[in-house]
Amino acid sequence: MARSWLTASLLGLVRLSAALGPQLGLPEMWEEFRRESELETVVQTASTSVTFRLSTNGTAPGAPNPATLYKAYNLSVPIDHFHNDSMYEPHSNGTFPLRYWYDDRFYKPGGPVIALAAGETNGAGRLPFLQKGIVAILAEATNGVGVILEHRYYGSSYPTPDFSTKNLRFLTTDQALADTAYFAKHIVFPGQLAKINLTAPETPWIMYGGSYAGAFVAFLRKVYPDVFWGAISSSGVTAAVVDFWEYYEAARLYSPDGCAETTQKLTHVVDNVLLQKGNTTKDDILTLKTAFGLQNVTENVDFASTIRGGIGGLQSRNWDPAIDGRAFLRYCGNMTSDKVIWPATEKLDSTIRYLLKSGGYESEVEELIPRFKNYIGYVNFTSVSTCRQTQDECFGAGNDEDYADDDLNASWRLWSYQYCSQWGYLQTGSGVPNNQLGLISRLIDIDFTTRICRKAFNITTPPDVDAINKYGGYNFSYPRVAIIDGESDPWRAATPNKIGLARPESTTKEPNLVIAGGAVHHWDENGIFINETTSELPPLPVKEAQDFEVEFVRAWLQEWKETNGQKVTVREVR
Numbered sequence: 132m133a134r135s136w137l138t139a140s141l142l143g144l145v146r147l148s149a150a151l152g153p154q155l156g157l158p159e160m161w162e163e164f165r166r167e168s169e170l171e172t173v174v175q176t177a178s179t180s181v182t183f184r185l186s187t188n189g190t191a192p193g194a195p196n197p198a199t200l201y202k203a204y205n206l207s208v209p210i211d212h213f214h215n216d217s218m219y220e221p222h223s224n225g226t227f228p229l230r231y232w233y234d235d236r237f238y239k240p241g242g243p244v245i246a247l248a249a250g251e252t253n254g255a256g257r258l259p260f261l262q263k264g265i266v267a268i269l270a271e272a273t274n275g276v277g278v279i280l281e282h283r284y285y286g287s288s289y290p291t292p293d294f295s296t297k298n299l300r301f302l303t304t305d306q307a308l309a310d311t312a313y314f315a316k317h318i319v320f321p322g323q324l325a326k327i328n329l330t331a332p333e334t335p336w337i338m339y340g341g342s343y344a345g346a347f348v349a350f351l352r353k354v355y356p357d358v359f360w361g362a363i364s365s366s367g368v369t370a371a372v373v374d375f376w377e378y379y380e381a382a383r384l385y386s387p388d389g390c391a392e393t394t395q396k397l398t399h400v401v402d403n404v405l406l407q408k409g410n411t412t413k414d415d416i417l418t419l420k421t422a423f424g425l426q427n428v429t430e431n432v433d434f435a436s437t438i439r440g441g442i443g444g445l446q447s448r449n450w451d452p453a454i455d456g457r458a459f460l461r462y463c464g465n466m467t468s469d470k471v472i473w474p475a476t477e478k479l480d481s482t483i484r485y486l487l488k489s490g491g492y493e494s495e496v497e498e499l500i501p502r503f504k505n506y507i508g509y510v511n512f513t514s515v516s517t518c519r520q521t522q523d524e525c526f527g528a529g530n531d532e533d534y535a536d537d538d539l540n541a542s543w544r545l546w547s548y549q550y551c552s553q554w555g556y557l558q559t560g561s562g563v564p565n566n567q568l569g570l571i572s573r574l575i576d577i578d579f580t581t582r583i584c585r586k587a588f589n590i591t592t593p594p595d596v597d598a599i600n601k602y603g604g605y606n607f608s609y610p611r612v613a614i615i616d617g618e619s620d621p622w623r624a625a626t627p628n629k630i631g632l633a634r635p636e637s638t639t640k641e642p643n644l645v646i647a648g649g650a651v652h653h654w655d656e657n658g659i660f661i662n663e664t665t666s667e668l669p670p671l672p673v674k675e676a677q678d679f680e681v682e683f684v685r686a687w688l689q690e691w692k693e694t695n696g697q698k699v700t701v702r703e704v705r
Contacts, residue, residue, distance in 0.1 A: 197258035201232040210290040212309035227290040234277040242274035243335040250344030251546045254281030264658035272681040294544045295537040296588045312355040335360040335691040341653030350602045353609045361611035361687045365653040368625040369607040371599035373555040376562030377624035379570040382445045385619040390463035395568035400490030405431045410489045424515045427522040435572035437526045451657040465505040473508025534587040551584035555594040613642040617650030642683045648672035
């Protein structure tokens with residue numbers, strides 16, 4: 132029997148600031164979904180109030196809750212756009228409701244459609260960007276209509292009655308791209324816009340997306356150039372990578388002083404013990420696990436995975452106080468403090484001395500003792516103390532039946548299926564070059580990170596990244612596609628602005644920007660209300676990035692007017 136809290140809703144409501152994130156083991160995902168159930172209840176409860184403050188959407192006190200401000204609509208789109216492709220057999224002639232929201236408060240005749248691709252999450256979680264974020268900013272600047280468009284299978288845009296592996300065959304990026312093109316060519320917005328033809332290409336459509344959705348809109352512009360006039364790919368992961376060990380490179384390069392270095396050294400100690408290197412013995416493995424309070428975790432790789440979480444929190448940082456994750460800075464505070472933060476770890480003094488010496492750091496024992504104690508205390512507080520079952524149930528692989536749920540509540544299957552089948556991004560420690568210390572254990576390898584692929588979907592082959600990289604990968608380039616990245620973003624390593632690659636020249640035709648100031652994952656997407664602005668919010672690099680986007684989008688629209696003429700088509704009402 133699957134766990135009851137797997138009937139909860141969606142990952143996106145937990146991680147609004149991070150479309151993609153550090154990969155979770157199944158037990159960790161179960162805990163995420165338990166939290167999501169609580170969040171969904173809050174959202175539903177708030178639906179009767181227009182002045183609710185929700186931490187999940189960052190609505191300012193007294194401001195309308197976007198969940199009630201914007202009504203959801205649906206457009207019927209084909210389930211299967213590619214009847215000549217055998218990978219979708221048996222084919223379907225059916226349709227499904229693709230959910231969307233729109234805002235016409237800034238629209239004036241001749242204005243564009245500014246549409247945000249919601250990506251691999253519930254589209255409702257993107258509504259703040261329609262209310263006060265990048266969609267609102269661009270729509271106001273261009274007299275446009277703002278739109279949030281949900282991705283097939285996510286939220287409530289269900290093409291199939293369940294999420295069985297057989298029915299997930301239609302969950303591909305190509306099918307979702309075709310959905311969006313179909314939507315742009317067929318949509319009739321309700322209300323006062325119903326008489327105006329806002330379909331593409333009669334009206335210029337500018338797409339925006341962040342992370343997976345950033346790559347998605349870049350591909351849209353390239354695959355359907357006659358439909359979409361331009362696209363902004365923010366943190367767009369245009370390169371699909373199987374072994375994505377470089378996810379942690381941003382943390383290595385941009386963590387607060389001492390955080391990455393300490394993590395590397397203590398991870399090295401852990402690996403030396405688990406892999407029986409140097410002066411370690413087999414008994415030392417139990418000593419190590421017991422020090423962390425994880426002595427009942429059977430598999431060494433599950434133990435290594437359980438203690439890795441803190442350094443992956445970099446992605447959750449955001450300039451927007453409503454969604455900024457503080458866990459990363461708390462973790463780094465623990466890892467760089469020379470004072471013991473967790474008094475209960477003082478009793479481990481002799482054990483930690485022994486582990487440091489046998490693990491290869493005898494010359495740095497005095498410096499590393501308090502930091503190792505704080506590391507143990509942090510893991511105990513954030514992971515060990517939350518376990519209410521056996522440790523193998525909390526932190527292990529789970530039973531086969533745990534992977535069997537495939538009804539519409541099992542939305543954990545969706546992005547997992549996408550990365551198992553096509554996108555990859557398997558965040559390993561084993562892939563780190565041998566001349567470099569890793570930030571997570573080398574036991575975390577391709578076999579471990581694909582365990583969910585085998586157990587949940589019976590996928591035993593590597594992800595077909597060629598199906599994604601055919602669009603350009605690291606070399607992606609196309610007219611009127613802007614490439615925007617954060618300098619400290621872990622996902623920058625899967626974009627054309629990857630460190631070490633030659634930066635493309637920025638032009639009005641193909642804008643390119645790396646947002647400075649410690650920017651992480653699609654920081655340009657967020658916005659705040661005018662009465663929330665201060666001398667520090669938004670940060671100057673973010674404000675300059677958004678101003679830059681307004682500037683080149685206006686230039687693109689001027690080009691459209693010069694090419695097509697200023698025209699507003701009125702529909703014939705029957």
